[in-house]
Each structure stands twice: as C-alpha cells, then as structure tokens.
Amino acid sequence: MPQRVALLARAQAELERGDASAALDDFERAAMMLHAADAELGLIRAAMQDGQYRRALAFCAHTAGEHTDDADGGALYAWLLRVGGQPAQASRTFADARAHAPAGDALVDAADRALASSGPPVAMGMLLQSAHRMAPWPVMLQAQAAPPASAHFASNAVLEDDGNSALLPMSALPANARVWVRNGLGQTTAATLDASVASLSSHGLARLLLRAPLATGTSRSSASRAPFAGSPGQAMQFGSGDAPAWPTLTQGFLGSLAGDGDVRKLGFDADPGAAVLDATGVLVGVVSTRSGSEAHWVPLSALAPTNASGPIPSGTPKRTGLALVAPDQIYEAGLRRVLQVLVADDPP
Numbered sequence: 001m002p003q004r005v006a007l008l009a010r011a012q013a014e015l016e017r018g019d020a021s022a023a024l025d026d027f028e029r030a031a032m033m034l035h036a037a038d039a040e041l042g043l044i045r046a047a048m049q050d051g052q053y054r055r056a057l058a059f060c061a062h063t064a065g066e067h068t069d070d071a072d073g074g075a076l077y078a079w080l081l082r083v084g085g086q087p088a089q090a091s092r093t094f095a096d097a098r099a100h101a102p103a104g105d106a107l108v109d110a111a112d113r114a115l116a117s118s119g120p121p122v123a124m125g126m127l128l129q130s131a132h133r134m135a136p137w138p139v140m141l142q143a144q145a146a147p148p149a150s151a152h153f154a155s156n157a158v159l160e161d162d163g164n165s166a167l168l169p170m171s172a173l174p175a176n177a178r179v180w181v182r183n184g185l186g187q188t189t190a191a192t193l194d195a196s197v198a199s200l201s202s203h204g205l206a207r208l209l210l211r212a213p214l215a216t217g218t219s220r221s222s223a224s225r226a227p228f229a230g231s232p233g234q235a236m237q238f239g240s241g242d243a244p245a246w247p248t249l250t251q252g253f254l255g256s257l258a259g260d261g262d263v264r265k266l267g268f269d270a271d272p273g274a275a276v277l278d279a280t281g282v283l284v285g286v287v288s289t290r291s292g293s294e295a296h297w298v299p300l301s302a303l304a305p306t307n308a309s310g311p312i313p314s315g316t317p318k319r320t321g322l323a324l325v326a327p328d329q330i331y332e333a334g335l336r337r338v339l340q341v342l343v344a345d346d347p348p
Helices: 003-017 021-034 039-048 053-066 072-081 089-098 106-115 199-205 327-334
Strands: 151-160 166-169 178-182 187-193 205-209 233-235 248-253 275-278 283-291 294-299 338-344
Touching: 003 021, 021 039, 021 233, 039 053, 039 072, 053 072, 053 089, 053 327, 072 106, 072 248, 089 106, 106 233, 151 178, 151 283, 166 283, 166 338, 178 205, 199 205, 233 283, 233 327, 248 327, 275 327
Parallel strands: none
Antiparallel strands: 151 166, 151 338, 166 205, 178 187, 178 338, 187 205, 233 248, 233 275, 275 283, 283 294
C-alpha cells in the first residue's frame, strides 16, 4: 500500500521534528488503513510526545496484547508501565513479551538490560532508534540551537514560576558552564543561573531562568503547608543518560523533619533535583540532597512565596491522602514538571 507507506513516513518525520498533533493524525489514518503494529506504535509514541501518557498507555496495552508476534509492543508497554510507577506490572508484561519473542531478540535484550536497573531506566543504542524508541525526540524551543555534543546530564530540576524558571541543587552547576533544561516531552531551552536569589543557597538550591518558558500544562504546584509525615507521596526524576528521556515515577510515604530546619526526609530513594509530589499529584517540593539511600527534600512552602504557581484550587482536598489520584494521571502531569539539566563546560 504505497499511500500507507508514504503516510507513515510523513507521520514519522512530523514526530521527529516535534509536530506531535500532525503525527497523531497521520498515524491514526494509517492505522485505519491496516491493522498493523507499525502505525499503532507510532501513534503511541506520538501521544507520548504530546504529553498524553494515559492515552499512550491504554493504546499500548492493546498493541502488546494484539501483536504478540512483534516484541516492540510488549517491550514499549513494559517501559511505559515502569516509568509510570508500576514496576511489578511492568515486570510481568516484559516477561510475557520475552516469552513470545525469539531467543536472542536484540530489542528484548536491550530493553531487559535497561529495565534491570534499580533506578530510572535509560534508553541507549537501539532503544533510541526511530523504530524502537523508548524516549521522546528533542525539540528546541523558539528555534534555538541544539546543545552541543559535549553537553551532558548534570542533574534533575523542577519547573516553577509558570514555566519561566527551575529549581535545582546548587552543587549541580559547574562554574561558567552553559546550561539547558529539557522536560519529559523532549522540549529543550537554554537557561542561565539567577544569581539574585541568595536565600535559596541556605537550602542547597539554585534557580535557573529559562530563555523560553516551558508549558506546565495541567500540572499544579503549591507553596501552602507541606504534606504531613507519613502521607503518600511521589518523586519524579530522570536517569543519568544525556539523551532525551521519559522520567520515572516512584511512590512511597513522605518522611519527617530532618533536624530543626525546613528540610525533610523523603522516606524513599530519589536523586537531588527530583520533583516531590503529594498524593494528589501537586508539586510540593524538590529533593535537595541525598546521603547514601536517604534523600532529603525542601517543601516549596519553605522557599520564597514567588516560587508558587498559585494556590491549590478550592475543589482540591487540602489534606493529602484523603483523595488519592491514579498514578497514570500523576505521571501525565509530572512529565512537564521534572527537567533534565544539561551542561557544557567548553566555550561556544
């Protein structure tokens, strides 16, 4: 079907240049022409590029179940479950995909190595190829130049101030380094250190000013009272890879104060710069340090009031834990809140 082949090629080109809406339309048209895994996998990746995690996850469940002869669907479904905070279901899904795949399948082996990590999985090698990609495509905002090949991952960060700035660990930035930030949709912009906010240094944090704002979407942040110790919470973070990636959601129970100040124990593992979310998915803080396996975080309520994007709407429960939100909904909103920080030490 030459028309379908051309449509798939156009959709893929649209996806790689960041036009997720057009790619969704064209992949959907191709999927209606023939029930095959290639168009469905493209549709799933386009939905992720557009920030529609729940849609992508639901459709990937169909693809993995209907096309067991193609390992891509099962591997991608396991990956989406893993980064979305459902590791047990991800393990079962991947075991099923491996059982249906031929021995020595290169994609299954590559995904197995990445998913075996105790931390966020990092896509490398063939897992970044278009046909098997387990990550978003990079998209530079406002036609900015892409980061150089020497740019490398330095830290996680949290998007704040209506998408105009980011909070990150102060120790993550080398002196005089060039900096970029990238969200879970692959959207990337240059950033500069805001040296005017000295008050953050007492919490081990710094602020970046973004050259182009990153949309916060439906996600919310709150600088009102921090969640109480023992309440459910989540952390979202990227792995240490330099390439675009989907962040990983980790769930647990928030810890108590760590001393006399505002810093609190997270209660579960996360890296500095990770976003801390309450039980309803509202951004409430940022991980500041980690000592061994113990992570500490700073509530937004302990920082300057200007860090808040606005109060929680009146319809949202003020006591976390009374109205839990599904992990897929929390993850979808968090895709825009947690950032990769890339730095290049060499001169432009």
